[in-house]
Amino acid sequence: GAGVSQSPRYKVAKRGQDVALRCDPISGHVSLFWYQQALGQGPEFLTYFQNEAQLDKSGLPSDRFFAERPEGSVSTLKIQRTQQEDSAVYLCASSLLVNSYNSPLHFGNGTRLTVT
Amino acid sequence: AQSVTQLDSQVPVFEEAPVELRCNYSSSVSVYLFWYVQYPNQGLQLLLKYLSGSTLVKGINGFEAEFNKSQTSFHLRKPSVHISDTAEYFCAVGQKGGATNKLIFGTGTLLAVQP
Numbered sequence: 001g002a003g004v005s006q007s008p009r010y011k012v013a014k015r016g017q018d019v020a021l022r023c024d025p026i027s028g029h030v031s032l033f034w035y036q037q038a039l040g041q042g043p044e045f046l047t048y049f050q051n052e053a054q055l056d057k058s059g060l061p062s063d064r065f066f067a068e069r070p071e072g073s074v075s076t077l078k079i080q081r082t083q084q085e086d087s088a089v090y091l092c093a094s095s096l097l098v099n100s101y102n103s104p105l106h107f108g109n110g111t112r113l114t115v116t
Numbered sequence: 117a118q119s120v121t122q123l124d125s126q127v128p129v130f131e132e133a134p135v136e137l138r139c140n141y142s143s144s145v146s147v148y149l150f151w152y153v154q155y156p157n158q159g160l161q162l163l164l165k166y167l168s169g170s171t172l173v174k175g176i177n178g179f180e181a182e183f184n185k186s187q188t189s190f191h192l193r194k195p196s197v198h199i200s201d202t203a204e205y206f207c208a209v210g211q212k213g214g215a216t217n218k219l220i221f222g223t224g225t226l227l228a229v230q231p
Contacts, residue, residue, distance in 0.1 A: 004159070033218065042120075042206050042221030043160070056216040091160070100217040101148050101167065101210050107159035 002026070004108035006092050012114045013082045021077045021111045025094030029106075034067055034077050035091040037110070043091055049075060050098055082115045089113075118143040118209045122222035130230050131199055137192040137225045139181075139207030146212040149190040150219065151181055154204040163205070166190065177201065202229045 005024040013019050025032050030051055035043035036059075045059040051072035060067070064083075069075040079086055089110040097103040119142045129135045141147060151163040164175025171183040181192045190207060204226050208219040 031217065035221075040223070042122075042208075042223050043219075044221070045218040048216040048218060056218065059218075093160075095217075098217075101165075104162060105219075107161070109157070109159045 004092055004094050004106050006090075006108035006111050008111060009109065010112050010114075012116060015084060015115055016081055018078065018080045019082055019113065021079075021090050021113070023075045023077070023092030023094075023108060025073065025075070025092070026096075026106055027073070029094035029096050030098055031095040031100045031105075032069060032075050033093045033095075033100075033105075034075070035093065036061075037089040037091055039088070046077070046090075079113075082113075084115050087113055087115045118145075118147060118211060118220045120207050120209055120220055120222035122207055122225050124225050125223070126226045126228060128228045128230060129197055132196050134195050135193065135197050135201075135227065137205050137207075137227065139190045139192065139222060141188050141190065141207075141209045143188075143209060143211070148210040148212060149181075149183055150208040150210065151175065151179070151190070151192050152206045152208060152221075154206065154224075156203070160206065163192070197227070197229050199229050199231060201227060203227060 032049040034046040037043045047067045048056040049069040064080045066078045091110045093107045095105045121140045149166040152160045166183045174180045204224045206224045207222045
């Protein structure tokens with residue numbers, strides 16, 4: 001079956017614009033994560049959903065970042081009033097089980113956001 | 117809180133030579149340990165993980181890693197590398213018993229295999 005799909009693959013935004021990044025997880029996967037990967041760095045945790053419930057948003061860097069998963073499948077990460085420091089690759093990952101340490105975590109190819 | 121250190125940002129190695137990619141972690145609680153690989157223009161893929169049991173873990177593509185609790189290390193090894201192993205490798209930790217199963221990643225090591 002299809003893996004985790006993220007769109008768009010690339011996004012260029014002018015500073016101050018709002019952006020929305022989409023993640024289609026593998027069908028039936030309960031757990032969904034968003035990570036931010038800056039250039040030359042490892043992925044950093046942003047937020048976690050268990051079905052439609054956002055159980056952890058401790059990694060969101062500011063109140064400009066907002067994520068949702070209203071029906072427990074597709075998720076959207078929204079960034080308002082983008083800043084240059086938001087430039088990064090945004091990764092989505094999903095897992096079949098609540099305990100994603102025990103079941104494989106599938107990553108999408110990411111959305112590369114460039115803020116000019 | 118947990119942290120992961122990958123001291124080598126890049127490791128050049130000749131094809132068919134052995135390689136070791138180093139990973140050290142810091143944590144006040146028990147952790148699970150992971151190695152992920154990222155090939156160019158692809159998503160992260162799990163190479164191997166240590167949850168419990170034997171400290172020597174074997175993964176895909178001939179890689180293995182050994183959990184050393186006293187040295188807080190989880191180094192990745194392969195006895196003979198191929199050109200196709202050229203990729204970025206990330207070590208990661210997860211907190212046992214944590215509220216969410218998030219991962220803390222290191223900064224990555226680029227394995228550059230030369231012919």
